[in-house]
Amino acid sequence: MSGVYDTIWLTDYKYNYETDGVYNPKKIVDIEDYALNGRITGEVTRSIGYYLEDLVKWGRQGKENESYNMQEAAETTDVDGVSYSSATASKTADDSVTVQTEQEYYKFDESYAPVGDVSLEEYLEQHPEINPSKMYGYLSDAIDNAYNGVEQYKWNLAKYQEDKSNLRYTIVNRTTGKAYSxxxxxxxTAEADEAIHSIRKLGAYIYLDSVSLNFEKSPKSNIDSFNKALDQAVNGWSYMDSRVTMENIYRNLNQLSALAGGDYTIAVGVDTSYPIHDGFYESKIEYEQTRPWFQALMYGGLISLFLYIIVLVALTVVAGKRADDEEIHLSSVDNIPTEFVLACIAALGGFVVFAAVMVLNTMYNVRSLIILSAITVSILADLLLMAGYLCLVRKIKGGIFWKKSILGWFIGTLYGGVRGIRSNVRLLVSYLGFLLIDFLLALFMIQARSRFSLLLFGLLALGFNAFVGARLLREEGQRSAIMQGIQKIRDGDLDYKLETGSLKDDNLKIAQAVNNIGEGLQNAVADSMKNERLKTDLITNVSHDIKTPLTSIINYVDLLKREHIQDEKISGYIRILDEKSQRLKQLTEDLVEASKVSSGNIALNFEHLNFVELINQTTAEFTEKFEARDLQLIENLPKEPVVVRADGRRLYRMLDNLFNNVAKYALSHTRVYVDLTEEDRSIRFSIKNISEHPLNIRADELTERFIRGDVSRSTEGSGLGLSIAKNLTELQNGNFEIYLDGDLFRVTISFVKAEVKREEREQEKNQAETQEKNQAEKRESKQENKQENKQENKQENKQENKQEEKHEEE
Known part of the structure; x- marks a missing residue:
């Protein structure tokens, strides 16, 4: 289509610049006719003429010395009573007035003379009725049109020569019989019609006849892809249809001097065999090189779009979530106002679309840096666009889309202000009064006509604002004092009272309310402590009342056991009474101790203890119980003494409770691990085992009173052992921690390492050796007693067997 328009205008250039088909530099140009109608007839018909070559040279070197000159006007008639503001008037004896007006017109120095050696200035002097400014304007337009037109004429003439272009054109003026091709x-015209017939056989062409209004296009080509594209361009594919194409061609043709006022025929075509290596041939090569890339990009683009949608949906679903929970987690980026995020998304989206359009428009050139830069920048913009989109998604999921918006903040502030107005009209009136006084003082300062008045109102404004500022500072100071009081009460100082003597209005009410809160909290704490004491006293008194008859029961059961009752049924009853009474006794003691420990109503005797020795003593006492349940004890204890500062009896009770807990609730035929590690400033003791019952309970619940790992409560535990152990540990400045992992149960206790002098260590070491000897002797004596008891039992059994044999014989 560009070639069609080029050849149409080339026809007009030939009409203007050629004579008998040859460029004529001596062709005379009527500057008025050329400037107004774009026509060069070779004759002076309207004004003054110049040679074509002179106008071209003039345009090449430029118009110099442009200036504005003045010219005097003609004499006027009688104009009495008329005032002339831009002229000089003088009255003569016959009452006529001569007016010298000043007229401004465009002029520049003439570098070339018109035809006939008469300058334009002389021509204007000879023809005063002609407007000089218009004539110089015609000359200027003629110079520019001639220079630009001849340059374009030569360029298109060389570009579309028969031996340099695959484009062929023929335009015939049927009125004048002139042909341009x-x-x-x-x-x-006959040869021109034959040429038109040959053009209509080319691969791509258009044909237009103004007589029959016949507009013909080349049929769709199936030769190759580029010819298809060329045919689509001729047929107005993608951006113009046949009607628009024909109208554009008609519009251009009707502007031509070569065809004006006559009938014409035009035919333009492209030889699609491309025998000449011109722009069409190069475009064909570039197209064939680019088309595979374009197809790959199209298919890749569709696949990418599909994957993009999948990823977008996936990111939308998981936005704000983490793998460890289902809650919505927001980031600091989500605090950016919603309107700003929306504006960024709109700007980035528009930029991505613009970059995509730029890529498509430059796809004909694979080597174009515009494509690479546009793709790179669009990818970066899309990443930012995606970040903004996910920010909006998290805002919506987190329920802060409206809260974190400027509009939401404004409406919320306005609503809060309206609510504040309802509850505090005095504040609104004070604020409006402040604005009114400030406005009046500013108005007086603006209207002041003297420095004294300005200074006076300025001082008044300054004093008034200083007074208001001082009041605000005082209010803020009072609020700060109230905040400090609230913080002290929060930190536990319930007896703290705010000074209310200097407070007024709302601050006074707030201070009084804070003081009342302190008193209320104090009363609540006192009631809580009273209730706790009553609970402790109740438990202690009830336990004491139970203990007295329980002691009698235990004693009478013991007396019954000494009677050597032979009836096995009665002996079983006595055994059950003994077991249950002993369990009730232990439960009563645990209950009393738990009450005392939880209330802190026990006396602690802190001393330096060898933790390793205490653990060994405890394990020795639980050996039989562990063996009864086939629990293998694995100890990892240091060989050196590990000293801890604690109450020996309470620390032993804590260990006893832990080992007893293992003996009751550990899975039979498993291992029990006891570890003691010593670090720089701390001592860590841990005991772990596998639970016999599923631990479907939280770790912190196991240390509460009357909570047992055996939910069915089929064992003989009281649910107080771990609670007592934890409270005893914390009373001795230790840390008690329970860890559950499936059926794995682990208790970790840590104490601060005690510093012991060397002499004390030696004494403790000797005491430990002595205690070990005593324990060994006790163990030996126990074993001897066991053997003696076994022998006695054997003798008693023999005697009983003999007596039974005698009874049988009798």
């Missing part, structure tokens, strides 16, 4: 050998 880049096909050689055309001298008359």
């Amino acid at each position: 880049n096909i050689s050998g055309i001298s008359n």
Whole structure:
């Protein structure tokens, strides 16, 4: 289509610049006719003429010395009573007035003379009725049009020569019989019609006849892809249809001097075999090189779009979530106002679309840096666009889309202000009064006509604002004091009272309310402590009342056991009474101790203890119980003494409770691990085992009173052992921690390492050795007693067997 328009205008250039088909530099140009109608007839018909070559040279070197000159006007008639503001008037004896007006017109120095050696200035002097400014304007337009037109004429003439272009054109003016073509050998209309017939056989062409209004296009080509694209361009594919194409061609043709006022025929076509390596041929090569890339990009683009949608949906689903929970987690980026995020998304989206359009428009050139830069920048913009989109998604999921918006903040502030107005009209009135006084003082300062008045109102404004500022500072100071009081009460100082003597209005009410809160908290704490004491006293008194008859029961059961009752049924009853009474006794003691420990109503005797020795003593006492349940004890204890500062009896009770807990609730035929590690400033003791019952309970619940790992409560535990152990540990400045992992149960206790002098260590070491000897002797004596008891039992059994045999014989 560009070639069609080029050849149409080339026809007009030939009409203007050629004579008998040859460029004529001596062709006379009527500057008025050329400037107004774009026509060069070779004759002076309207004003003054110049040679074409002079106008071209003039345009090449430029118009110099442009200036504005003045010219005097003609004499006027009687104009009495008329005032002339831009002229000089003088009255003569016959009452006529001569007015010298000043007229401004465009002029520049003439570098070339018109035809006939008469300058334009002389021509204007000879023809005063002609407007000089218009004539110089015609000359200027003629110079510019001639220079630009001849340059374009030469360029298109060389570009579309028959031996340099695959484009062929023929345009015939049926009225004048003149033909314009880049096909050689055309001298008359018959030869032109033959050339038009040959053009209509080319692969791509258009044909237009203004007589029959016949507009013909080349049929769709199936030769190759580029010819298809060329045919689509001719047929107005993608951006213009046939009607628009024909109208554009008609519009251009009607502007031509070569065809004005006559009938014409035009035919333009492209030889799609491309025998000449011109722009069409190069475009064909570039197209064939680019088309595979374009197809790959199209298919890749569709796949990418599909994957993009999948990823977008996936990111939308998981936005704000983590793998460890289902809650919505917001980031600091989500605090950016919603409107700003929306504006960034709109700007980035528009930029991505613009970059995509730029890529498509430059796809004909694979080597274009515009494509690479546009793709790179669009990817970065899309990443930012995605970040903004996910920010909006998290805002919506987190329920802060409206809260974190400027509009939401404004409406919320306005609503809060309206609510504040309802509850505090005095504040609103004070604020409006402040604004009114400030406005009046500013108005007086603006209207002041003297420095004294300005200074006076300025001082008044300054004093008034200083007074208001002082009041605000005082209010803020009072609020700060109230905040400090609230913080002290929060930190536990319930007896703290705010000074209310200097407070007024709302601050006084707030201070009084804070003081009342302190008193209320104090009363609540006192009631809580009273209730706790009553609970402790109740438990202690009830336990004491139970203990007295329980002691009697235990004693009478013991007496019954000494009677050597032979009835096995009665002996079983006595055994059950003994077990249950002993369990009730232990439960009563645990209950009393738990009450005392939880209330802190026990006396602690802190001393330096060898933790390793205490653990060994405890394990020795639980050996039989562990063996009864086939629990293998694995100890990892240091060989050196590990000293801890604690109450020995309470620390032993804590260990006893832990080992007893293992003996009751550990899975039979498993291992029990006891570890003691010593670090720089701390001592860590841990005991772990596998639970016999599923631990479907939280770790912190196991240390509460009357909570047992055996939910069915089929064992003989009281649910107080771990609670007592934890409270005893914390009373001795230790840390008690329970860890559950499936059926794995682990208790970790840590104490601060005690510093012991060397002499004390030696004494403790000797005491430990002595205690070990005593324990060994006790163990030996126990074993001897066991053996003696076994022998006695054997003798008693023998005697009983003999007596039974005698009874049988009798």
